[in-house]
Amino acid sequence: MDSSLDIYKLMKFIEENNEDFEDSLLNEASNVKDKIEEILMVGNIDLINNARKLVRYIIEGEEQELQSFAKQEGIAWATHEIPLTFKLEWVQAIRRTLWKFLQGYNEITNHVINEDFFSVEKQINNQVDRFLNVFFITYSQYKDSLIMAQRELVENLSVPIIPITPTICILPLIGAVDLYRTNILEEKVLIEIGKLRIQTLIMDLSGIMEMETEVIDHLMKIIDGTSLMGCTTVITGLRAEVASNMIRLGMRLNEKAQTLGTLQQALNKYLIN
Template identity: 75%
Template sequence: MTGSLDVNKLLEFIQDKKENFEGSLLNEASNVKEKIEEILTVGNIDLINNAHKLVQYIIKGEQQELESFAKQEGIAWASHEIPLTLKLEWVQAIRRTLWKFLQAYNEERDKNLTEEFFSIEKQVNNQVDHFLNGLFLTYSQYKDSLIRAQKELVENLSVPIIPITSTISVLPLIGEVDLHRMHVLEEKVLVEIERLRIHSLILDLSGIMKMEPEVIAHLMRIIDGTSLMGCETVITGLRPEVVKNMINVGIRLNEEVPTLGTLQQALSKYIVN
């Protein structure tokens, strides 16, 4: 912070009145006040201590530290289920409280408000806005990366290819299967056949109650694709409802695709024997 304002003396002034500063801050952020302990417990985020850090970076004009702190805070808040509106209220409370203490510091020294002092207010506001922009940007980017990672995890769990031997794997499908899941299935199955050198893939459909015609057709194309890669696909556990649906829309399995009633039968045939 430029100008004739003595930065160190201002920080000493705030430190000497630390309890008043914190009390004023909590009064300015009434909603956050009730969540202080919860936020500390859930996210290990010490709002009071962090407020003092932010004030120090702002007053000293430590731009690099301010930017780094904004990123750190953005990641911390994105990592936990804490409403971002609380953070916004808290930072705005810090802005208002800091300005109050700047005025008090000026008045205690019997100085009149000058153009230079208003310039300091502008600098403070710019620094706070810069911190908020950095925090929100990091929060958004990190949150998006978490969502992508969670989506990828869910998709991987929805296509659980389980190696049984060095050349045989089982793929049990459970729950609802739509076209999106079929596209995920197609991509992962073809990649894993090559990576794991799968010769036989046992596709167990006993956990599937219903499949739409377009989904069944896509599944047949995936099975044809595995065949082109030299992998035999064995289907087990076809439910009557799915079979009836296939018959009604005229979808037939490739005659070269083995089908067995249960996964246990397939394991007995392809592993035990």
């Protein structure tokens, strides 16, 4: 902060008028004030104390601490998916409240800021803007990393290859299977066959009601790929609707692929016999 402004006296002035500062802040943030308790419960984010901390960093010019705090806040808000509109309104309320108190401080100190007003204005607003920039960049980056992690988790869950012996695995497919999922399926299956040295893959389709033509065709190519890698694919639970569609389209399974009516039959054949 500018040398003409005694930051310690200013901080003392704000601390001595803490209740007025909080009331002014809440009045400036009309949409956020009713969400303060909810945000505290959801994300353990104390908006009032954090506002005081931000004001101190701004006034005392603690650049490194301000940026670290902005990153911490960005991660917290992204993790708990708190609307960004609340954060933007809250920080702007802090800005307006800080200026209100600077005006009050200036009046009781015989207008000490008047000569260097523009310098003080530039420093304070730059600090607030810097906080917002670092916050939003961190929020966006962390949000993207969460989305990618969730996507990878969904992809892994959508292709649950379950080892039941050192050479035999089960792949139960459940729910909708579209081209995007079959692309994931192809990549994961071929990688796991090579990594686990799977010799027999039991692919259970009993949880799939229907498949589009393109999906069926892609599934047949995946089975061809497993055969090229020396793995026998056993299809179980193929529903009548899917089988009829394959017949109508003239599709045939790989010659080395086997079919059984149920997963239980496959387990009995490959585990018991």
